[in-house]
Amino acid sequence: MNIKESEVNNYCGLILVDKPAGMTSHKIVSLVRKALNIDKVGHLGTLDPFATGLLPVLIGGATRLSDEIMDGKKQYLFTIKFGKETDTLDATGRVVDEKDVPRNYTELIKDKLNSFHGEIEQIPPVYSALKMNGKPLYEYMRASGSIPNPIETKKRKIFIQNIEIVDSNNSEETISLRVLCGKGTYVRSLARDLAKAINTVGYCSQLRREFVEPWHVENAISVPADIDKEELKNEIKANLIPVTEILNSIPIIELDECYSKQISSGNIVLLERNNSFISEHLFQRNNFFSAFVKVKNFEVMFYSEIKFLIEFNQIKIMPKKKMY
Incomplete structure (x- = not known):
């Protein structure tokens, strides 16, 4: 029996989750899988367990679109605790360095912010999912407390579009900032580097992701660890973003039913340009x-590449990723 397109779409799209502190990104994925009773669920951009905020979760065939979605900007609100540095660069780690904190640290940070705009180099945390010799760095650290090669070998260029001070607390020796940045930025490393820039040390004590282009955490649903499966299922159905809205700049092409066999099998379709649906x-x-x-009256849709073959005056449709 064929499944109606509306039912298929209920399990194919993107859901925005406001991840609570203390829960892993993988746990969110696991809760969604159990609620919908499907295997194809994946998140975009891991949030550390201590962090909160926006975690986009792809469901069903939409998981195949992760490469097309991941390049957008992200915005974080984060707090630096000065005076101590930890091995994880957050509050969960072991203290590895201590240093006095300048009394005028807020003014000093403000003076340094310009040097953290634009393209900069960043050394990632040793506790991260980056791989070395095919294995995540955090696995080496948890197993032996060290990694095979210096972390400096993983230095990369990142882009900071904007960074600004939000608040500071002199009695706690903390400062909160908001940063809008590009793909691959580690905010924990940014906290470490800002502290070093004013001749002290520090770690990221709080971290909240507010924005993953083009989505804001204000539109996300809450998923506590003890949420009822049926309740979560209903939340997902009510808030699911269809695949065609995830990449809303991508056109939708609908072919006649005679092309259903070719498209359903993921085969290339050739059309005469003067008799085209495009x-x-x-x-x-x-x-x-x-x-x-898509094909009219059929529950099938592919993310496809379209090419105009000038020499033959034909249009070539190349299905790449099946959505449903």
Whole structure:
């Protein structure tokens, strides 16, 4: 029996979750899997267990779109605790260094912020999911307390679009900042580096992700660890973002039923340009673009590449990733 398209879409899309502190990103995925009784669930951009905030979760065939979605900007609100540095660069780790904190640290940080704008180099935390010799760094650290090669070998360039002071607390020797940054930025490393820039040490004591382009945490649902499966299922159905809205700049192309066998099998479809279902304006900028391709009255859709074969005056549809 065929499943209606509306029912398929209920299990194919993206849900925005406001992750609570103390819960892993993997735990969120596990709760969603159990609530929907499906295996294809994955999150975008791991949040550390101590962190809170926006965790986008892909469901069903939408999990295949992670590469197309991951390049957007992210915004974090974070707090630096000065005077101590930990091996994890957060409050859960072991103290590895201590140093006096300048009394005027807020003014000093303010003076240094310009040097943290734009493209900068960053050394990631040793406790991270980055791989060395095919194994995550945190696994080495948990097993032996060290990694095979210096962490400096993992130095990378990141992009900071904006960073600003939100608040400071002199009695606690903390400062809170908001940062809008590009892919691959470690806020724990940023906290460490800001502290070093004013000749002290520090760690990230609080971290909240507020934004993953184009989604804001204000639109996310809460998922406590003890949430009822049926309650979570209903929340997901009510708030699921369809795949065509996840990448809303991608056009949707609907073909006649005669192409159902080819598309359903993921086979290439060739169309004569003068008898095409594709609007001419889509080729005005480029002879190659991506689109969601559907078939009328069939519950199937592929994320596809579309190419205009100039020499044959044909349009080539190449299904790449099946959504449902």
